[in-house]
Amino acid sequence: MQIRFPDKKWFHEKLAGLGGEMSQLEINELEWKWLVVSLAMIGLFVGAIVVTAVSHGIHPPSHVETIDSASLHLSQEFAEDRLGVQPTPLADGSLQVRLVAGRYGFYPREIEVPAGRRIVFRMASMDVLHGAHIPMTNMSTMIVPGYVSEVVSVFPKPGEYPMLCNEYCGLGHDHMWSKVTVVAQENWRAHATGGEQP
Amino acid sequence: MNDATTTRLTLFNFWVAFGAFGLACFFGMYQVLERSGLFAFLQSPAVYFASVSTHGVLMAFVLTTFFIMGFGYYTAVHSLRQPVWNPRLAWTGYGVCVVGVVLAAVPLLLGKASVLYTFYPPIQANVFFYLGATLLVVGSWFWCAIMLVMLARWKKDHSGETVPLPMFATAANALLWLWTSVGVALESVFQLLPWALGLTDTIDVGLARTLFAWTLHPIVYFWLIPAYIALYCYVPQAAGGKLFSELLARTAFVLILVLGLPIGFHHLYMDPEQGAGWKFLHMVGTFAVAIPTLLTGFTVIASLEMAGRRQGGAGLFGWIGALPWKNPMVLAAILSLLMLVLGGFGGIVNASYAMNAMVHNTAWVPGHFHLIFAGTVVTMYLAVAYKLWPELCGRKLYSGDLALVQLWGWFIGMVVMTTPWHILGLLGQPRRISAVQYNSVLTLSWDPYESLMVIGGFILLISACQFVYILYKTQTAGEKLEAEPAAADDAVRPTPAWLNGFTLWNRVILVLMVLSYGYPILQFFVLKTYNPSAWGY
Numbered sequence: 001m002q003i004r005f006p007d008k009k010w011f012h013e014k015l016a017g018l019g020g021e022m023s024q025l026e027i028n029e030l031e032w033k034w035l036v037v038s039l040a041m042i043g044l045f046v047g048a049i050v051v052t053a054v055s056h057g058i059h060p061p062s063h064v065e066t067i068d069s070a071s072l073h074l075s076q077e078f079a080e081d082r083l084g085v086q087p088t089p090l091a092d093g094s095l096q097v098r099l100v101a102g103r104y105g106f107y108p109r110e111i112e113v114p115a116g117r118r119i120v121f122r123m124a125s126m127d128v129l130h131g132a133h134i135p136m137t138n139m140s141t142m143i144v145p146g147y148v149s150e151v152v153s154v155f156p157k158p159g160e161y162p163m164l165c166n167e168y169c170g171l172g173h174d175h176m177w178s179k180v181t182v183v184a185q186e187n188w189r190a191h192a193t194g195g196e197q198p
Numbered sequence: 199m200n201d202a203t204t205t206r207l208t209l210f211n212f213w214v215a216f217g218a219f220g221l222a223c224f225f226g227m228y229q230v231l232e233r234s235g236l237f238a239f240l241q242s243p244a245v246y247f248a249s250v251s252t253h254g255v256l257m258a259f260v261l262t263t264f265f266i267m268g269f270g271y272y273t274a275v276h277s278l279r280q281p282v283w284n285p286r287l288a289w290t291g292y293g294v295c296v297v298g299v300v301l302a303a304v305p306l307l308l309g310k311a312s313v314l315y316t317f318y319p320p321i322q323a324n325v326f327f328y329l330g331a332t333l334l335v336v337g338s339w340f341w342c343a344i345m346l347v348m349l350a351r352w353k354k355d356h357s358g359e360t361v362p363l364p365m366f367a368t369a370a371n372a373l374l375w376l377w378t379s380v381g382v383a384l385e386s387v388f389q390l391l392p393w394a395l396g397l398t399d400t401i402d403v404g405l406a407r408t409l410f411a412w413t414l415h416p417i418v419y420f421w422l423i424p425a426y427i428a429l430y431c432y433v434p435q436a437a438g439g440k441l442f443s444e445l446l447a448r449t450a451f452v453l454i455l456v457l458g459l460p461i462g463f464h465h466l467y468m469d470p471e472q473g474a475g476w477k478f479l480h481m482v483g484t485f486a487v488a489i490p491t492l493l494t495g496f497t498v499i500a501s502l503e504m505a506g507r508r509q510g511g512a513g514l515f516g517w518i519g520a521l522p523w524k525n526p527m528v529l530a531a532i533l534s535l536l537m538l539v540l541g542g543f544g545g546i547v548n549a550s551y552a553m554n555a556m557v558h559n560t561a562w563v564p565g566h567f568h569l570i571f572a573g574t575v576v577t578m579y580l581a582v583a584y585k586l587w588p589e590l591c592g593r594k595l596y597s598g599d600l601a602l603v604q605l606w607g608w609f610i611g612m613v614v615m616t617t618p619w620h621i622l623g624l625l626g627q628p629r630r631i632s633a634v635q636y637n638s639v640l641t642l643s644w645d646p647y648e649s650l651m652v653i654g655g656f657i658l659l660i661s662a663c664q665f666v667y668i669l670y671k672t673q674t675a676g677e678k679l680e681a682e683p684a685a686a687d688d689a690v691r692p693t694p695a696w697l698n699g700f701t702l703w704n705r706v707i708l709v710l711m712v713l714s715y716g717y718p719i720l721q722f723f724v725l726k727t728y729n730p731s732a733w734g735y
Binding site: 028030031034035038039041042045046049052053058059060061062063064065066067068069070127128129131133134135136137138139140141142143144145146147148149150160161162164165166167168169170171172173174175177179 | 481624
């Protein structure tokens with residue numbers, strides 16, 4: 001079988017054929033203009049997203065990391081005494097927070113973090129599907145049993161924030177929330193206590 | 199070409215569709231009341247989540263599937279001028295669907311299937327719920343087969359001729375549904391059913407969510423295409439004009455079919471089991487599928503403008519006033535386009551790869567999809583019912599004025615109900631809660647919007663009851679209609695083969711589906727995954 005590689009002539013023939021077909025379509029001038037406007041609009045939106053994703057590294061939580069939900073309590077990372085705000089910051093200065101989601105709460109139930117600092121949340125479910133969201137911030141992730149969810153956020157303002165479960169997880173779902181207290185950097189107790197929680 | 203078989207098939211399908219719709223509106227009313235927290239005696243998570251599950255299944259699966267099947271039989275017979283191919287098969291499909299609905303309804307109403315309409319493993323529903331949902335899908339495949347056979351037979355008898363636009367779009371929808379329902383069918387047959395029957399102990403939730411995402415977005419286009427058929431094929435004539443461009447219409451349907459399929463991951467943006475690159479790819483596709491909707495908006499509005507000017511409307515906006523606003527089809531088109539614009543903005547926020555984090559799973563999301571589905575799509579379904587009911591029953595529409603009031607009520611109710619939802623979403627209220635139990639200062643700001651939502655729900659319920667009443671009265675007490683001579687169709691322009699059939703497009707879809715879902719599904723068989731066991735509610 002002979003394979004014909006597309007050369008210049010082939011390209012011109014194809015283009016002429018397509019042009020002939022297109023001119024048969026009798027597409028109204030206004031339609032063309034609108035098509036161009038539509039494409040430009042979509043291009044603008046996608047372009048804005050590409051810029052933020054590539055230049056600022058803004059991505060949705062997509063940490064494909066599996067874990068056995070049934071034995072979280074025996075694991076290195078999510079054992080009961082290793083949860084909460086970690087005493088040692090990560091290499092880049094971020095604070096790591098480990099939480100377990102289970103019906104009906106995020107454990108530990110209360111955490112305290114400093115404002116203006118990069119916080120890396122690592123979460124796993126011990127039973128069903130959950131979702132974690134701190135309203136009016138971009139701290140949001142699904143917590144799927146069998147996977148570790150990792151999400152990064154910075155809270156600019158001190159205050160008390162609820163961390164809500166935003167995915168239906170059973171009849172007690174309405175009650176599933178934990179308290180996140182954001183304090184000014186200089187008031188953050190962990191400086192003195194080594195991350196021990198209130 | 200109104201033979202008795204087509205009339206009966208269409209009516210039987212529509213009865214189930216609109217019966218489900220009326221019933222689901224009562225569940226919806228209960229939900230806004232319960233959730234508002236204004237009536238303490240209504241508070242019950244068990245009843246609320248059973249109600250949400252039933253409302254979702256009735257609206258999204260029962261109303262849509264039966265409406266689309268009924269409308270499809272009517273459209274195929276009328277536009278091809280051929281009787282339904284193999285009516286026995288059509289009735290069998292109908293029967294399978296009805297049995298499926300009944301099987302699913304029993305556990306739903308007993309609160310044994312409160313898994314909402316997106317299923318949610320590892321929370322496990324009664325096996326009859328999964329079985330019923332599966333049968334509903336399987337029954338609808340009979341309809342798809344009949345539509346495609348009718349198209350193929352017509353093309354064989356009319357070689358070289360252009361397929362009429364309504365049938366072209368209906369066949370596109372049948373193909374779309376076959377392609378998209380495979381995802382949920384695989385989840386159901388290989389994961390949910392064996393697991394609910396106790397044949398397997400655990401379930402791969404990541405895989406289940408990925409398969410459901412395959413179905414979850416294109417299913418919306420399955421619901422939308424009949425509304426677009428009405429916008430393209432009924433509205434211009436009803437407004438006293440004609441379709442601005444049939445080619446643009448065909449292009450829009452093909453683009454929805456091809457681009458609408460491989461984009462489901464924007465429902466998984468916040469999930470940990472898929473990588474960022476795949477989500478990014480599906481994001482680009484999601485924005486691309488906005489193009490056919492932008493084309494549709496343009497073509498339908500251009501057709502309305504031509505009609506308005508033909509009736510003496512002058513100036514930049516004068517044609518809008520000159521449109522026949524008292525024609526239910528025209529009114530429905532205007533109102534549903536308005537809601538499409540509002541809902542479309544919300545959709546662009548949802549689809550945005552990073553912005554989604556702010557609104558994911560908040561009240562914003564039901565606000566958006568109630569505008570698009572309950573607003574744009576259902577409004578056109580209602581208008582189609584007003585157009586077809588007299589024809590199917592041979593009686594005049596019971597009251598044209600009441601129909602107009604009903605459509606306005608549906609529009610106003612939808613705006614009043616979804617506006618507070620959008621605001622609540624920005625304030626962070628989760629979508630799937632039965633009551634606000636958070637002892638937090640932030641959540642106090644949610645209170646004022648809850649009462650507005652109840653008013654919207656109440657207007658919608660009244661409007662839905664009016665609709666069912668008008669259909670009932672038309673059928674039982676309407677004046678007999680004189681048979682009208684069928685209007686001659688406009689001559690169809692020659693159309694290039696790639697806008698007259700689907701062979702090429704099926705190949706393109708196959709390639710796109712393998713590219714966008716191949717590895718994301720394969721990874722669950724390559725990675726070391728851990729599956730959880732079943733949980734009750």
